[in-house]
Amino acid sequence: xxxxxxxxxxxxxxxxxxxxxxxxxxxxxxxxxxxxxxxxxxxxxxxxxxxxxxxxxxxxxxxxxxxxxxxxxxxxxxxxxxxxxxxxxxxxxxxxxxxxxxxxxxxxxxxxxxxxxxxxxxxxxxxxxxxxxxxxxxxxxxxxxxxxxxxxxxxxxxxxxxxxxxxxxxxxxxxxxxxxxxxxxxxxxxxxxxxxxxxxxxxxxxxxxxxxxxxxxxxxxxxxxxxxxxxxxxxxxxxxxxxxxxxxxxxxxxxxxxxxxxxxxxxxxxxxxxxxxxxxxxxxxxxxxxxxxxxxxxxxxxx
Amino acid sequence: xxxxxxxxxxxxxxxxxxxxxxxxxxxxxxxxxxxxxxxxxxxxxxxxxxxxxxxxxxxxxxxxxxxxxxxxxxxxxxxxxxxxxxxxxxxxxxxxxxxxxxxxxxxxxxxxxxxxxxxxxxxxxxxxxxxxxxxxxxxxxxxxxxxxxxxxxxxxxxxxxxxxxxxxxxxxxxxxxxxxxxxxxxxxxxxxxxxxxxxxxxxxxxxxxxxxxxxxxxxxxxxxxxxxxxxxxxxxxxxxxxxxxxxxxxxxxxxxx
Ligand SMILES: Cc1cc2nc3c(=O)[nH]c(=O)nc-3n(C[C@H](O)[C@H](O)[C@H](O)COP(=O)(O)OP(=O)(O)OC[C@H]3O[C@@H](n4cnc5c(N)ncnc54)[C@H](O)[C@@H]3O)c2cc1C
Ligand SMILES: Cc1cc2nc3c(=O)[nH]c(=O)nc-3n(C[C@H](O)[C@H](O)[C@H](O)COP(=O)(O)O)c2cc1C
Ligand code: FES
Numbered sequence: 122x123x124x125x126x127x128x129x130x131x132x133x134x135x136x137x138x139x140x141x142x143x144x145x146x147x148x149x150x151x152x153x154x155x156x157x158x159x160x161x162x163x164x165x166x167x168x169x170x171x172x173x174x175x176x177x178x179x180x181x182x183x184x185x186x187x188x189x190x191x192x193x194x195x196x197x198x199x200x201x202x203x204x205x206x207x208x209x210x211x212x213x214x215x216x217x218x219x220x221x222x223x224x225x226x227x228x229x230x231x232x233x234x235x236x237x238x239x240x241x242x243x244x245x246x247x248x249x250x251x252x253x254x255x256x257x258x259x260x261x262x263x264x265x266x267x268x269x270x271x272x273x274x275x276x277x278x279x280x281x282x283x284x285x286x287x288x289x290x291x292x293x294x295x296x297x298x299x300x301x302x303x304x305x306x307x308x309x310x311x312x313x314x315x316x317x318x319x320x321x322x323x324x325x326x327x328x329x330x331x332x333x334x335x336x337x338x339x340x341x342x343x344x345x346x347x348x349x350x351x352x353x354x355x356x357x358x359x360x361x362x363x364x365x366x367x368x369x370x371x372x373x374x375x376x377x378x379x380x381x382x383x384x385x386x387x388x389x390x391x392x393x394x395x396x397x398x399x400x401x402x403x404x405x406x407x408x409x410x411x412x413x414x415x416x417x418x419x420x421x422x423x424x
Numbered sequence: 425x426x427x428x429x430x431x432x433x434x435x436x437x438x439x440x441x442x443x444x445x446x447x448x449x450x451x452x453x454x455x456x457x458x459x460x461x462x463x464x465x466x467x468x469x470x471x472x473x474x475x476x477x478x479x480x481x482x483x484x485x486x487x488x489x490x491x492x493x494x495x496x497x498x499x500x501x502x503x504x505x506x507x508x509x510x511x512x513x514x515x516x517x518x519x520x521x522x523x524x525x526x527x528x529x530x531x532x533x534x535x536x537x538x539x540x541x542x543x544x545x546x547x548x549x550x551x552x553x554x555x556x557x558x559x560x561x562x563x564x565x566x567x568x569x570x571x572x573x574x575x576x577x578x579x580x581x582x583x584x585x586x587x588x589x590x591x592x593x594x595x596x597x598x599x600x601x602x603x604x605x606x607x608x609x610x611x612x613x614x615x616x617x618x619x620x621x622x623x624x625x626x627x628x629x630x631x632x633x634x635x636x637x638x639x640x641x642x643x644x645x646x647x648x649x650x651x652x653x654x655x656x657x658x659x660x661x662x663x664x665x666x667x668x669x670x671x672x673x674x675x676x677x678x679x680x681x
Binding site: 143144145146150151153154166174175176177178179180181182183184186187188190192195337338386388389390391392393 | 425426427428429467471472473474499515635636637638639640641642643644645646647648649650662663664669
């Protein structure tokens with residue numbers, strides 16, 4: 122059987138499938154289906170310095186082949202995460218990634234410092250949440266913003282640092298390059314695309330926040346394109362995500378340039394998605410005589 | 425396992441009213457695990473999200489679950505097209521369910537429209553101790569009345585257009601009843617009125633809420649509803665709970681309408 126291990130920024134994952142932030146909580150709910158060690162890693166629900174209540178409902182709307190969400194970073198705060206969730210997660214045999222969001226650079230730095238003192242495996246800088254007024258996206262949509270926040274956090278972060286990019290930008294390769302130049306060890310992409318749905322009978326947006334983040338199969342081709350563009354520009358590894366629900370999608374994103382894959386929305390219809398995807402990827406590797414899953418990364422032969 | 429994904433063979437299908445279908449499925453051990461008021465998140469082929477549907481009734485011996493669903497949009501339209509012999513993919517049992525307690529107490533069940541189905545099984549447990557007040561748009565939309573009557577419940581009906589029972593709201597029956605406990609499911613204005621009545625009379629009341637869901641198990645935090653939570657200093661603060669995990673059944677005093 123082909124080797125499924127991947128190493129991202131010095132962290133070795135048993136396999137390239139990681140749960141995407143915000144879709145998997147802190148893992149407890151999915152323990153009912155399989156051991157969390159089934160996954161190479163878990164990116165935890167986005168956390169902030171202080172507890173956040175999140176946005177008023179409705180927070181969810183379905184879309185053609187996808188969904189919108191505007192949860193608004195509801196979370197118990199970084200201290201609670203460190204005390205209650207992290208110790209437990211660290212006993213589950215999977216790599217743990219803390220996803221952090223802040224209102225100000227100082228907040229990001231304070232969280233990075235706190236988490237650097239724990240045994241969390243990696244920090245994912247969420248500068249791309251479209252659903253809160255100050256959810257970091259203001260740092261994530263310009264090169265100057267990305268450079269500045271990445272460089273500042275870097276000074277306070279002794280853990281491997283992964284910067285999560287927003288797709289709501291004009292030139293994703295520029296943004297990726299800015300993150301790399303400012304000290305990111307890896308990039309994860311893509312976060313959700315800002316979208317909107319309106320109930321034609323009430324003439325109200327379905328989501329109380331008016332707009333929400335689009336995820337699910339609908340965004341897969343955008344993710345493939347953006348990962349490809351970024352991979353052509355930067356040397357640091359890219360963790361790809363956006364609409365992966367079948368093993369073919371995972372292979373596609375890796376061929377585009379991803380070194381590992383996060384899956385999110387797919388959990389909602391199929392909690393067993395990671396098992397099925399891993400199975401399929403392993404078979405594909407064997408059939409195509411790849412010895413290691415790492416050989417897929419960037420193997421697309423573009424025209 | 426608290427909940428699981430299971431392919432359940434459809435044994436029976438019946439159209440109860442225009443666009444409202446009853447399904448009985450072979451659920452195996454799920455039927456023993458399920459509690460009244462819990463729900464299933466049902467896979468809709470081709471859709472990104474499952475659809476939450478209440479468990480209407482269950483038979484632990486026959487290992488069956490019953491669901492009643494109304495066509496409201498594309499997802500329920502597809503589910504309504506399922507036929508006996510096909511499998512439904514259920515993620516169940518989800519949520520907390522009703523805390524039924526002593527079934528010799530006098531219970532009032534209040535249901536509105538498609539909020540009626542989850543009341544059937546708990547009302548059966550109370551049998552003749554149950555008064556069941558049901559509100560529908562019209563006679564054509566009325567469902568499950570026979571089922572409640574066969575269980576020995578005292579059934580009171582109200583319709584918006586007066587085509588069946590009382591012409592008006594179910595809440596207008598409340599003057600006639602003095603229950604020890606209330607269970608309610610239906611539209612928010614109805615639940616609010618029921619909760620206010622319970623509050624005034626000091627009767628414990630459990631309400632079952634609806635919200636749009638993704639995961640159905642408490643992971644995505646999508647299905648928020650505003651509730652009170654106790655603070656450290658003994659007071660109350662407002663927060664968002666989650667219908668799929670903390671509910672769908674809430675103590676009416678905890679819900680912020
Ligand atoms: C705990 C719970 C129990 C329920 N029990 C029943 C039941 O026993 N019988 C029944 O007929 N209906 C029930 N519903 C409502 C049912 O889930 C919706 O009518 C259904 O999801 C609509 O899907 P659709 O694709 O037909 O409509 P669309 O409007 O096309 O759906 C679009 C999206 O919005 C969601 N949505 C729309 N309306 C609702 C709603 N009222 N509640 C939650 N999500 C909604 C859908 O799930 C879907 O994700 C219940 C809802 C909840 C939350
Ligand atoms: C309900 C929900 C909540 C999310 N919360 C977060 C979050 O807290 N932090 C974050 O960085 N991304 C969050 N995301 C984005 C996902 O991590 C992921 O980037 C996106 O959904 C695309 O992947 P998918 O199509 O596989 O879901 C959330 C997505 C969803 C659907
Ligand atoms: S639907 Fe995901 S938390 Fe309730």
